[in-house]
Structure formats: structure tokens, C-alpha cells
Amino acid sequence: MGGVPCGRSPFFIAPRHSFCYNEFMSKLLILHADILVPHEPSRVLRDAAIAIENKKIVALGETPPDFHADEIIDARHHVALPGFFNAHAHAAMTLLRGSAEDLPLDRWFNEGIWRTESALTEEDVYWGTALAACEMLRGGTVAFADHYFWMTQVARVVQESGMKALLAWCVFGSDFASEMGPTTLELTGDFVAEFQNISTEAALRRAANLARKLGVGCHIHVSESPAQVENAYKQFGKSPVAYLDDLGVFENPSIAAHAIYLDDADIEILRARNVTVAACPKTHLKLAMKTTRLVDLLR
Ligand SMILES: [Zn+2]
Structure with missing residues (x-):
């Protein structure tokens, strides 16, 4: 069946360690998360990074070499999944x-x-x-x-x-x-x-x-x-x-x-x-x- 139309979705760290994204902070890096990859539900990236710039996810898996984060979140022992x-x-x-x-x-x-x-x-x-x-x-x-x-x-x-x-x-x-x-x-x-x-x-x-x-x-x-x-x-x-x-x-x-x-x-x-x-x-x-x-x- 058709899905509900949607754009890029933000990620949330499960279970209760959600973060408040500061609008003045342009670059956020989440490290060491196990990531359930959007649109590929059987693919999981272990101990991986999520780089976010201006509220958009710019990289999944490895941190881009030129990415200098304003804030880093350690997501060890957490799973990052697409928004529901x-x-x-x-x-x-x-x-x-x-x-x-x-x-x-x-x-x-x-x-x-x-x-x-x-x-x-x-x-x-x-x-x-x-x-x-x-x-x-x-x-x-x-x-x-x-x-x-x-x-x-x-x-x-x-x-x-x-x-x-x-x-x-x-x-x-x-x-x-x-x-x-x-x-x-x-x-x-x-x-x-x-x-x-x-x-x-x-x-x-x-x-x-x-x-x-x-x-x-x-x-x-x-x-x-x-x-x-x-x-x-x-x-x-x-x-x-x-x-x-x-x-x-x-x-x-x-x-x-x-x-x-x-x-x-x-x-x-x-x-x-x-x-x-x-x-x-x-x-x-x-x-x-x-x-x-x-x-x-x-x-
Ligand atoms: Zn109803």
C-alpha cells in the first residue's frame, strides 16, 4: 500500500535520551550508535556516526573528515531509528x-x-x-x-x-x-x-x-x-x-x-x-x- 508522504525525518535516540536541538547550533555529531538504516530495515550500522548540519542528516556511518561538530553526543548502547x-x-x-x-x-x-x-x-x-x-x-x-x-x-x-x-x-x-x-x-x-x-x-x-x-x-x-x-x-x-x-x-x-x-x-x-x-x-x-x-x- 502507499505510504504517508513525508520528508527527511529526524532521528531519535532510544529509549529516553532524546536531545533538544539548539537552533543556533549548526553541527551535531552522534557517535557510537547502532543505526537502523531508513528504507533498508534489515540493514544495521554498528557503532556508527550520524552527522547533522542545519537540522539535516548529512552522513550516516562514518564521520565526514571535514565535519567539525559544535556538539557531540555519545550514543553508546543506544539504537538510532527513523522517526515513526x-x-x-x-x-x-x-x-x-x-x-x-x-x-x-x-x-x-x-x-x-x-x-x-x-x-x-x-x-x-x-x-x-x-x-x-x-x-x-x-x-x-x-x-x-x-x-x-x-x-x-x-x-x-x-x-x-x-x-x-x-x-x-x-x-x-x-x-x-x-x-x-x-x-x-x-x-x-x-x-x-x-x-x-x-x-x-x-x-x-x-x-x-x-x-x-x-x-x-x-x-x-x-x-x-x-x-x-x-x-x-x-x-x-x-x-x-x-x-x-x-x-x-x-x-x-x-x-x-x-x-x-x-x-x-x-x-x-x-x-x-x-x-x-x-x-x-x-x-x-x-x-x-x-x-x-x-x-x-x-x-
Ligand atoms: Zn479515527
Whole structure:
């Protein structure tokens, strides 16, 4: 499946010896690390160096002869690995953690999460996302694809934290009426996202058309429960994945979150469209759902 677009990622020293990069310090040298080489997961460089200049990695393995470091970090007995990328998040939901436990999906949404979310303010979203950014960075996650409300606040956290992100303003319902914050297509520009099981065909077509026009992808929850799949067959005579594909939602590189209840034909569509499937095992465990067919998707 396609990966989440990303640029060069900073490295983090595991487990808890992260460093604070001083913006006035231009050259940093990390020595004696065991390095898991990016894009070559089976390759490990032992007792190796990482040379960083102006926040960019300029050498892996040997220290370049003309590299005079402003600071040296001894990473003996540590592993340096590429940054992690979170492919599907609602970062500000850190504030809701533990607030709706032991409930099935529909009650978790209707009686817990959506009720609490309706009371969130723009500032709450800023602080919830800021907390999430701290937690992500501490664990080595350097970028995230986020899908929520008040996304200008999420963008602010991205800028302040130095992380990278793909941001989608969550859109519900049939006419893009505001659920939380000023969420119209015109106001949110490329913050385009969808929620398939409660969106109408016209709304989905509008989102797909705007995504095409702006050259952005959609970030959408897909086939998260048996009821969603059942409803799609009842209403449209096809699976949610086939339905969204016919509407053009997957034309640009898109993210399908959860995607638990897929049949073989769905997997073929997702593969052909190069859709990034974001499996969320922790969520699936929490809500006692099934798991995404990762082995089949990766074939
Ligand atoms: Zn989600």
C-alpha cells in the first residue's frame, strides 16, 4: 500500500535520551550508535556516526573528515531509528482519554465521545493536540495525519512543535454544516475529510471534486463496523470501498482509516488506487473490534 508522504525525518535516540536541538547550533555529531538504516530495515550500522548540519542528516556511518561538530553526543548502547509516522490520529482526543470506557462502538460514540466533543472549544483542541505532540515526540513519532475540528489550532501545534503533518478538517453530514467550528468547504480549503457512514452521496462527490481540484487526498473512516458495510449494501448495493471509489474519493492519494471489514475485491480497489490503509490496533483492541487484514493488504 502507499505510504504517508513525508520528508527527511529526524532521528531519535532510544529509549529516553532524546536531545533538544539548539537552533543556533549548526553541527551535531552522534557517535557510537547502532543505526537502523531508513528504507533498508534489515540493514544495521554498528557503532556508527550520524552527522547533522542545519537540522539535516548529512552522513550516516562514518564521520565526514571535514565535519567539525559544535556538539557531540555519545550514543553508546543506544539504537538510532527513523522517526515513526502516525497514519491516523485525532490528536486532541488525548483530553477525552478514559472518558468512555467499556462501551461498544455505537454507544462509545453516541453516549461518550460525541457528547464530550460537542463541548470542546477551539482552545481545548490546541491544548489536547499540544499534549499529543509531546507524547508523540517522546515516543519517536515525528509526523501524523490528523483528522479533527478547529484544525487551524492543530496546524499551530505542528508549527510550534516542528513536527510534520497531513491535516484534514473533519466534515460530517449531508451539507457540510458546522458540527464544531467554522467547517465549510470554502472556509477550510484543503481541510477535506469525510465520514462515510453518515455522509450523503452529494456531500461525498463535493469532497471528491474539491480534493481533485486542490490536488489533495481525502482522509476518511471506512468499513469500521459490520453495520456500516451492511448499510452500504442495503443503500447502494456495493461495499463502502466500492461505493467511495465510484464517487472518486480515492482518485488522489488518500487515507482509509480502520478499514476492518474488507473483502478481497475491496483490497484490490485499495491497492489499485494506492490508498494508504491506516490500521489502528490499539483502537480495535479497546473497542473489541476485529483487526485490519494487514497480511492480505501487504501482499
Ligand atoms: Zn479515527
